[in-house]
Amino acid sequence: MKITIENGKETVISLSGQLDTLTSIDLEKEIAPILQGEAQTVVLDGAELTYISSAGLRLLLTLQKGMKSKGGSFRLKNIQKEIMEILNITGFSHILTIE
Amino acid sequence: MTNTLYIKNELEQLTRLYAFLDRQAGVYKLEELLSMQIKLALEEAVTNVILYAYPDKKDQDIRIDMSCENKRLTIVITDTGIAFNPLERQEPDLTLSLEERPIGGLGIFLVKQLMTEVTYSHSDGKNILTMTKDIH
Numbered sequence: 001m002k003i004t005i006e007n008g009k010e011t012v013i014s015l016s017g018q019l020d021t022l023t024s025i026d027l028e029k030e031i032a033p034i035l036q037g038e039a040q041t042v043v044l045d046g047a048e049l050t051y052i053s054s055a056g057l058r059l060l061l062t063l064q065k066g067m068k069s070k071g072g073s074f075r076l077k078n079i080q081k082e083i084m085e086i087l088n089i090t091g092f093s094h095i096l097t098i099e
Numbered sequence: 100m101t102n103t104l105y106i107k108n109e110l111e112q113l114t115r116l117y118a119f120l121d122r123q124a125g126v127y128k129l130e131e132l133l134s135m136q137i138k139l140a141l142e143e144a145v146t147n148v149i150l151y152a153y154p155d156k157k158d159q160d161i162r163i164d165m166s167c168e169n170k171r172l173t174i175v176i177t178d179t180g181i182a183f184n185p186l187e188r189q190e191p192d193l194t195l196s197l198e199e200r201p202i203g204g205l206g207i208f209l210v211k212q213l214m215t216e217v218t219y220s221h222s223d224g225k226n227i228l229t230m231t232k233d234i235h
Contacts, residue, residue, distance in 0.1 A: 021146050022113055051135055053142050054205040064197060082135055089212050090205055091193030 002048075003030055011039035016048035019056035027059055035066040042067050047078035052086055064096055075099060101166040102126075108149045108159045108180075116145055116163065127167050129234060137172065137232055140213040143206035144176055144185070144228055152180025152226065170235040171215075176228045183226060184219045186211070 001017035003026065011034055019027065034042060042063055060076070067074040075097040079087070087093040104119040106112040120141060124134040145161065153159040162177040185207045192199075211217055214230040221227070 020113070020117070020142060021110060025110075051138070053139055053146075054209060055146075057205055061197075061200065068197070082132055086139070086209070090191075090209065094193075095197045095200060 001026070003027055005030060005034070007034075007037065007039070009038060010041040010043060011037075012043045012045055014045040014048070018051035019049060019059075020051060020053045021055045024053070024055035024059055027056070028062075031059060031063060031066075035063070035070070039067075040072040042072070042074045044074070044076045045078050046076055046080060046083055049080065049083055052083050057086070057090060057092060060092065060096060073097070101164050103165075104163045106145070106161050106163070108153045108157070108161060108178075110146070110149055112149070113142065113146065116141065119163070119165075123165050127172065127234065133232070133234055136213045137174075140210045140230060140232075141174060141176075143210050144230065147185055147206055148176060148178050148180065148226070148228075151183065152178045154181070156180075167234070170233060172232045172234050174230045174232075176226075176230075178226050179224055180226060182221050184221070185228065186217060186219050 001015060001019060001023040004014040006012045013030070017023070044060070044063070064074045077099040079098055084093070087096065087098070102123060104116065106115050117138070120138050129137065145163065148161050159180065160178070164175040166173050188207050191204045191208055210230065215233050216231045218229045219227070
């Protein structure tokens, strides 16, 4: 999986490929500094994300909870329908902001 | 015909599981969505075994058998770790709000949702999780 991060007040995380148990470990390392940094909004761009496992879902929840607790916001955009189905099955589509 | 993969109880071994599944998806000509759902169920079930079946023990075997008959794919995951029926685990409450929602606990729920049937048995000191998926 490829992780691209554009830092700023609005930080954009673009994921390309598969967010599985192993690649989630890589993403988790990137998330910690973002949650501690200056970002007020974090956007996850899933245009090229083709797979997500529960480890990846856990990170979405970490981002959502982390941004909310610092008074910011987190949203997802360009989520593909296969991923959307997983978000629906797990009820994540109700607790995440999805454009 | 049954194809078998043995992996050790380390997360890094998941890459071998992914490769095995990619090969099988080609053999059974699985369409992309179906292949993704099976990968997800298998990854969650096997990750569970890797993380919890053999506490403090390394170099332990996990066996994965995959076969297909009458358009029904059967995957059997076998380990000799501590006896544990993952299907008895309490299901996550999907109606909880963001604040109440625990981080984690979704893996086995996904397995049950994505597969047609999932059963567990314990015999001869082995945990045997059998998952089937209709693939027509």
